[in-house]
Amino acid sequence: MNRASLRAAFFAALSILVAGGLVVGLLPNYWVYLITAVFILGIALQSLGIVTGRTGMISLCQMSFAGVGAWTVGYLNFIDFPGGLPLWLLLGGLAALPFGIIIGLPALRLRGINLAIVTLGFASAFDVVLATITYPGQTNFKMVARPAGMEGDVGYFMFVIMIYALIAVVLEFLNRSRLGASWLAVRHSERAAAAHGVSIPTTKLSAFAISAFIAGVAGGLFAGYLGTLVAENFSMMQSLTLFAVATMAGSQFTLGAIIGGVLVSLFPELLRRLNVPQDFGSVIFAAGAVQALSTGESISETFMRLGGKIVPKGLFKRAKAKTHKLPAAKTFAKDVPALQVQDVTVRYGNVVASNKVNLTVPHGKVVGLIGPNGAGKSTLVDAITGFLPDYEGDIRLGDKSLNGVSVTERARLGVRRTWQTTRIAPELQVGEYMRLAAGSDLSDDEVEAVLDWFNCPPANTPIASIDAGTRRLLDVAGIVAARPPVILLDEPAAGQSYAEAVRLGERIRQIPETFGSSVLLIEHDMDLVRSACEEVTVLDFGTVIAHGAPANVLETPIVQKAYLGVDHELEASA
C-alpha cells in the first residue's frame, strides 16, 4: 500500500463525504431523496467502470447483476433474516458474484460484439426469469427495512454515501494495485500484458466478479431506497442505458461515476419539468456515447484534461535531495547459459521465417541479434517468448526447456521482452506501469532509482503526457526493474535521438552487472550494437550467417552484403 494510494483514497473519501454533507446541509429533503439515487447509480456505474471502462470488456447486463443483489436483499428482508441491510447488502453482492464469473467465462474467448451479444442475452434471460418469479415482498408490499436510525430520507442518504465512499476507497486501492494496472494492460494489449506475466483469464474473471459484486450491492441499496421493487427496475433497457451513460461519462473514474449518476437520475426530472417526454433522455445518452466513442474522450476525461492545463508546470519532478538506491542485482546459476535456442524453425505457410536457428545468450552478457528487414528477428523473439508456440527445435531458459510453456508462464519464469511499438496503457502513471512490469516487491525509492537510471520521468507522471521515445525507454526500465534472467529488447533505440541512443547503449551494456539479467538486443542501430554487445548473431532469410564479436562480425563481407547492402566483389570489380 503506497503513499499515493493512501492519499488518493483519503481525498476520494473526504470529497464524497464533504459533498454529502453539503447536500444534507443545503438542500431540501426532496432533493436529498433524488440525490440518493445519484450515488446508488454512481455505485452501479463504478461497477461497469471496472469491467468495461478499465478492462475493455463490454457488459450489457450490469443491471441484471444489480437485480440479483436486489432480489437477495428483498428475500432476506422477506424472511426477516438477522443482520439488517448492511449484512444483506454484503450477501446481495456475494450472490451476484458467481453470475459475474459465469458471464466472465465467455469473455475469455469472446470480444467486442460477440461478448456484447452474450451479456445482452443474459440480461434478456434475467428479464424473463424476474417476470416469472417476481420480487420477494412485491405482492404483499413488505418494504425493505432500512438500517436502524437511518429510516428517513436524510438518514438513508447518509447510509448510501458512506457505502459509496467505502467502495470508492477500495476501488482507489484496487485501481492503483498491480491487479488494477493489469485490467488496463489487458484492455490495451492482451499480448503485452501476458508478456509481463499477467494471467489474462484471472484478470478478466476478477474484473467481472468484482464488478458483479459491486453492482449487486448497488441493487441492494436500490431495494432499500424504493422499499419494494419491480422487474422493470433492472430490465435489459436499464442495462443499455447504464452502458450508454458509462461510456459518455467515463465511469471508470470516480468523477465520471458521479456525473453518470446525475445524468441517469436527475435528467429525467429535468425533462419532466420541461414537459419533454422522458424517453428523450435515452436519445441524448446514446448520442453522448457515440460522441465519446468517436472522440475517444468521455466527459470526465474532458474535465481532467482541462483541469490538467491549470496544473503548475514542473509538478512531476523527482525530488532532487533524495538519493535513490537501485534494487540489488539478482544472481542466477551460471553452470548453463541463460538462454539457448537450439535448431529452432518457424514456418508461416511456405515462408520459413526461422531456419534451424541456434543462438546462445550466456549469463552476464549482452548479445546482439541483427539482420535486414524480414530476416526473422521478431519471429525468433516471438518463438522465445511463447507467442509462436508451434516452432520446431528447443528453447531453454537455464536448464529448463520452454517448449509447451505459455507466454504468461515464460514471463513468470524470467523471459521478458519489449516491443517494437510501445504497448503501455496510457491511462497508467509511470510508477503504476513499473509495478505492473516489475512486480510489487520494489520500494518507491527503488522504482525512482531505476527510472532515474534510464532517464525516465518520475513515478507520478501520467504516461499519456510523455512522448513515444520516452515510453520506449520506460518499457525497458520496467522489464529491467523486474531483474529476470533474460531480457529481450526489440529495437529499444527506435524514436531516440543520437545522444539518447548513445546513453541508452551505455545503460544496456551495464544491465548484466547492475541488475544481474542477460540481454538479447535486437537493433538496427549499429553504433548501439557496437557499444552495448559483447557478441552478435546475424540473421538473413531466417538463417544465421555470422556470429562473434561485433568488431569482427560487422566487417565480414557476407554481413556487409546481407545487412548493409555492400557487395565487396562488385566494389572490387568496379
Ligand SMILES: Nc1ncnc2c1ncn2[C@@H]1O[C@H](COP(=O)(O)OP(=O)(O)OP(=O)(O)O)[C@@H](O)[C@H]1O
Ligand atoms: N504473420 C506472418 N505471416 C506470414 N509471414 C510472416 C508473418 N510474420 C512475418 N512473416 C514473414 O516472416 C519473415 C520474417 O519476418 P520478421 O518480422 O520476423 O523479420 P524481422 O527481421 O523482425 O524484420 P524487421 O526488422 O522489419 O522487424 C518475413 O519474410 C515476413 O514477411
